[in-house]
Amino acid sequence: MPLIEARDVYGGYGSMNILNGVNMALEAHEVGVIVGPNGAGKSTLLKAIFGLLHVNQGDILLNGAPIQNLPTNQLVERGMGFVPQEKNVFPSLTVQENLEMGAFLKPQNVKRMLGQVYEFFPPLQEKRHQPAGELSGGQRQMVAMGRALMAEPSLLLLDEPTAGLSPLYMNEIFDRVKHINAAGVGILMVEQNAKQALAIADKGFVLAAGQNRFTDTGAALLADPDVAKSFLGG
Amino acid sequence: MNELVFFINNVVIAGSVTGAIYAIGAIGVTLVFSIMRFAHFAHADIMTFGAFMVLVLTTAFPSVGMSIGVPTALVMLPVAMVITACLAVGIDKAFYKPLRAHGVKPIVMVIASLGVTLILQGMIRLFSGTGGQGLYVDDRKAIFRMLPFENVRVPIVITEPQIYLFAITLVAVIALHLFLSRSRLGKAMRAMSDNPELAQASGINTNTIVAVTWVIAGGLAAIAGTLLSLDVTFKPDLSFFLLLPIFAAAIVGGVGHPFGAVAGGFVVAFAETLAVFNWGVFLRPFRDSLPTWLELPSNLAFVGTEYKIVVPFFILVAILIWRPTGIFKGKVI
Numbered sequence A: 001m002p003l004i005e006a007r008d009v010y011g012g013y014g015s016m017n018i019l020n021g022v023n024m025a026l027e028a029h030e031v032g033v034i035v036g037p038n039g040a041g042k043s044t045l046l047k048a049i050f051g052l053l054h055v056n057q058g059d060i061l062l063n064g065a066p067i068q069n070l071p072t073n074q075l076v077e078r079g080m081g082f083v084p085q086e087k088n089v090f091p092s093l094t095v096q097e098n099l100e101m102g103a104f105l106k107p108q109n110v111k112r113m114l115g116q117v118y119e120f121f122p123p124l125q126e127k128r129h130q131p132a133g134e135l136s137g138g139q140r141q142m143v144a145m146g147r148a149l150m151a152e153p154s155l156l157l158l159d160e161p162t163a164g165l166s167p168l169y170m171n172e173i174f175d176r177v178k179h180i181n182a183a184g185v186g187i188l189m190v191e192q193n194a195k196q197a198l199a200i201a202d203k204g205f206v207l208a209a210g211q212n213r214f215t216d217t218g219a220a221l222l223a224d225p226d227v228a229k230s231f232l233g234g
Numbered sequence B: 001m002n003e004l005v006f007f008i009n010n011v012v013i014a015g016s017v018t019g020a021i022y023a024i025g026a027i028g029v030t031l032v033f034s035i036m037r038f039a040h041f042a043h044a045d046i047m048t049f050g051a052f053m054v055l056v057l058t059t060a061f062p063s064v065g066m067s068i069g070v071p072t073a074l075v076m077l078p079v080a081m082v083i084t085a086c087l088a089v090g091i092d093k094a095f096y097k098p099l100r101a102h103g104v105k106p107i108v109m110v111i112a113s114l115g116v117t118l119i120l121q122g123m124i125r126l127f128s129g130t131g132g133q134g135l136y137v138d139d140r141k142a143i144f145r146m147l148p149f150e151n152v153r154v155p156i157v158i159t160e161p162q163i164y165l166f167a168i169t170l171v172a173v174i175a176l177h178l179f180l181s182r183s184r185l186g187k188a189m190r191a192m193s194d195n196p197e198l199a200q201a202s203g204i205n206t207n208t209i210v211a212v213t214w215v216i217a218g219g220l221a222a223i224a225g226t227l228l229s230l231d232v233t234f235k236p237d238l239s240f241f242l243l244l245p246i247f248a249a250a251i252v253g254g255v256g257h258p259f260g261a262v263a264g265g266f267v268v269a270f271a272e273t274l275a276v277f278n279w280g281v282f283l284r285p286f287r288d289s290l291p292t293w294l295e296l297p298s299n300l301a302f303v304g305t306e307y308k309i310v311v312p313f314f315i316l317v318a319i320l321i322w323r324p325t326g327i328f329k330g331k332v333i
Helices: A042-049 A072-077 A095-102 A107-120 A122-126 A137-149 A167-182 A194-199 A218-223 A225-231 B002-036 B043-060 B064-068 B072-101 B106-128 B160-182 B184-194 B196-201 B206-231 B239-253 B258-276 B280-289 B310-322
Strands: A004-012 A019-026 A031-035 A054-062 A080-083 A155-159 A186-190 A203-208 A211-217 B143-146 B156-159
Touching: A004 A042, A019 A031, A019 A042, A019 A203, A019 A211, A031 A042, A031 A167, A031 A194, A042 A054, A042 A155, A042 A186, A072 A080, A072 B196, A080 A137, A095 A107, A095 A137, A095 B184, A107 A122, A107 A137, A107 A167, A122 A137, A137 A155, A137 A167, A167 A186, A167 A194, A194 A218, A203 A218, A211 A218, A211 A225, A218 A225, B002 B043, B002 B156, B002 B160, B002 B184, B002 B206, B002 B239, B002 B258, B002 B280, B043 B072, B043 B106, B043 B206, B043 B239, B064 B072, B072 B106, B072 B206, B143 B160, B156 B160, B160 B184, B160 B206, B160 B258, B184 B196, B184 B206, B196 B206, B206 B239, B239 B258, B239 B310, B258 B310
Parallel strands: A031 A186, A031 A203, A080 A155, A155 A186
Antiparallel strands: A004 A019, A004 A054, A203 A211, B143 B156
């Protein structure tokens, strides 16, 4: 049974559909990457999975149980973590307070998980008493991912985690994603840097106009000349 | 030296008393704004309600305080805080929550809160009458007079409720600080104020945070209203007239910053007292050395006492023009 599955999902804002029958399935401990041109519905799919926009038709299943249109705090309880692309930290809270908020539903875990998150992101430990709003973009992304990890999710959703970051931080973030996945967390991410993202992906989903265009393993998609020509810039 | 004592009595003590009341009121306003993003105009009347509850309880059990040597009104304050907190949560459930559920604009919430103001004030008037009533039912206010300097005729005067007021304000502010910086719910409140969507995505139940905010705002409002009524007397429209200075204080401090609200409260209060202070008293000792053609007017204040309310209004306008985010960089209303 897949960890997360989208079956023929239609959805969007109001009655206007942005997703027109998307299918997606990811096994536990896998990295899934959603790529595609602007406006293809990549982030929309992620938001639909996390209950942030209305699913008009189709099913979204977490471990086989339907979760479409559930309130987000219930999804967090069921083991999903979400890192939005923008505004993904609490700027006036310190780094540590940001992380603590991630474990809001599991306060007994705070100590143990803080240790684990600081292991994933060592730079955060020395900045733990600094307000998150004062950090650089890359460090903020680390805080945001750390916050989501604090709830010990089985599935982490990342919306363009490397957007606007320098190449150095970009590599760092991809590297961290691999580490987090190696620790047993399933990852589904939307990425603009398709080549780099597909290189670490077990599964890749190429979307266009709210529908699947190509679905395969990351390596196979990278090797596919059609995908390369139309979506990876040659 | 008499002039200095006059200054201490009329500016330092009077300003601190008013400042403390503005500060506690403004904290409530600023907390409600930072969580629900609207200016809650009914806050002043929730203060009045809290004081009215103390009045009712004190009238019902007038001798409770005697046994422990504290004014009965203060013994009843915690009970009144709980009742007022329940009222605040109830008002939210009845009036604001349905509006929030429809995703209305903040201005609609503001208008709704004006309606709540009218309801509350009318209800309190209905039961309490329109006149003033003392909250000191069991005994008289103790008044302390101190003669700090030798050969001074006028003493520094401070009353018992004023001392309680400073102590309670200090405790309330410290307790709030500890709650916001140490407790899980307090941090979640700050998180929601920063970024409500992300708070929800972190699994924070925003309805709980809203309820907690009303409990704190209601409790603090009861404190502010009671302390104000203890300092003077209870009247159904007493706190309503503080609405403007309290909002000025919240905005001066930077909306959304509880400690900005405290600072703003004292800034507004001291601006008021300094503006109505008769600066002529400081010139009086030099009266004899002044040229004869210069006659000292009896009152040398910036504005007359009856125009005191102009001062916070002026501060409000000035701050909105020159520094709309307030001292501590708050949100722009």
